[in-house]
Amino acid sequence: MRMSALLIIALRSLARNKLRSFLTMLGIIIGVGAVIAMLSVGQGAKAMVQTSIASLGTNVITVFPGGGSPGSVRTEAGTTSRLTEDDVEAIRREAEGIRYLTPTARVSAQVKFAGQNWRTSVYGAYPEYLQIRNWNPVEGVSYGMSDERGASKVALLGQTVVKNLFGEGVNAVGQTIRIKNLPFRVIGILESKGQGSFGQDQDDIIIAPYSTVQKKLIGATYAQNLTASAVSEDAIPEASAQIDEILRRRFHIGPSDTPDYTIRTQTEIAQAAGSVSQTMTVLLSSIAGISLLVGGIGIMNIMLVSVTERTREIGIRLAVGAKGRDILLQFLVEAVTISFFGGLIGVALGAGASTFLSSVQGWAVKLSLSSILIAFIFSAATGIFFGWYPARKAARLNPIDALRYE
């Protein structure tokens, strides 16, 4: 039988039981809608994490004192190698895969300007820190190596600090602020970086020369970490290995011993974050998949009912010469029609939900063509898969048994 004729039979049969067809479709509508919405949310979250990782800088390698992960309990003083500017010089001399390198020191400090108070993080780093992080002043200029050598009291302010200290419409550049009661001249304002990968405000920061922060604000000589950038993305593993080799030599750590510092590359962070968002996508999609499965079972149920109800019709068709294949196709087309229209409405609904979540709720949502296609293919496949058994059951009926069915 022709496809067009089969389609007409299917549509008529569905139109005959409008409410029943709609309720059956509803399972698929909800399933597909959920798949679309979930994939959009998952992909949106992934994209957000990716941008925030990119905001770390380019080809970044970080060295923390202490084994394991930074901030873990094992960073007791005395058992930990201390990273100094001599180590920085050694790495700069020997590691060819490194382009920029700086020690960093961080201190939390009270900052004042004309009666306004603000508590923020003050970072001490060489001027090239800004190159590593791809971070430029939007107003004023950065400091240079001469400021570093002279431990000048100059500062670059993040946007959040500017807002809280100066308010709107005041030109901060050239003003003098007090950090821990020491006067610092504001020489530049940094462009906004927004939220970091852990949701922290990356603009709540002051950057000043490393020597200034160490000598004037902290009073230590040990770097809190080293931040470097590799010459290229491909050079990251090589550069990381070079740093490791140099530090092992300097700290007398054997090749098989666990070092008491940790080297973390941007690639690793991206991979870790990627696997987290991957897990999330898989989780969300399986929830959506289960609802599609439930929808499919609904189709199967209704198709079994339909086959039973129409046993005599099947008998008549067989008696006038329909082949098993014709009957199979007839019911399969009907099942796929349900799931196709369900999928169509579900896509519209899922896209609507995604748009709602992003525009009204402000979620990071990314509706992609591929997720729509996936949902569509899945819904059609659901129709074929769950329609198959009832259709085959119909196709295998004996003509006389079907005709005699009451």
Next chain:
Amino acid sequence: MTDAPIRAAGSSPGAQSAPIVSVRNLTKTYKMGEVTVEALRKVDLDIARGEFVAISGASGSGKSTFMNILGCLDAPTGGKYVLDGREVESLSRDELSLMRNRKLGFVFQSFNLLSRTTALENVELPLLYRKDTRPADNHEKALAALRAVGLGERVHHHPNQLSGGQQQRVAIARSMVNDPVLILADEPTGNLDTRSSIEIIGLFQGLNVKGITIVLVTHEPDIASYAGRLIVFRDGNVVRDERNPSPLRASDELAKLNPAEKIA
């Protein structure tokens, strides 16, 4: 399967005398738990091309069982059935479908039309299951068949908008639309009044004149007297098989029934 070999057999001079239906030792046993019912017990029968056969017999004597097997709707338990030169036991499910589609027409007591489907679409149905026809031709053929049974004015009616006699005419149009060699009718007039019954028989006689073999089951001796041969079943056996040298003609009987109509 192609029907070429069958046509060749049919048109060859030697095959002209070959019966269209030939059954030997045909048995059908129904098993229902412990009980077995022997609906057919070793039936032997030949039906020649172009015959008009009436089958009668008591209720439960196996007439319908026999007809269903002849119509390839059911399979016998044992024995041999050759239909138009083909051994039916050796045919696959699909080949049986093809047989029903091209060689056979079936008319049932209960009409067995698709409800919520117009008369025209019902008649078109057998044509839709063959791949070698064009939709426009199907339409024409179905219309012609409906006109031939006198329903040219009712083509877009649904079965529930037609009388029993009209519904049976639709069923006959459907059975003849694919130009079968054999039409099987199981009590086609069982639900109809005398006049409609004779009209239906008239249609069968018309088809028979065109060379189509007709086998018809009936309880009514009146109806049987329109056939050229009468077979009687009892307890799954053929107990009588006789020729009727002068069968009634439906057109004559209708004229007798209502002479006023002829004048009008």
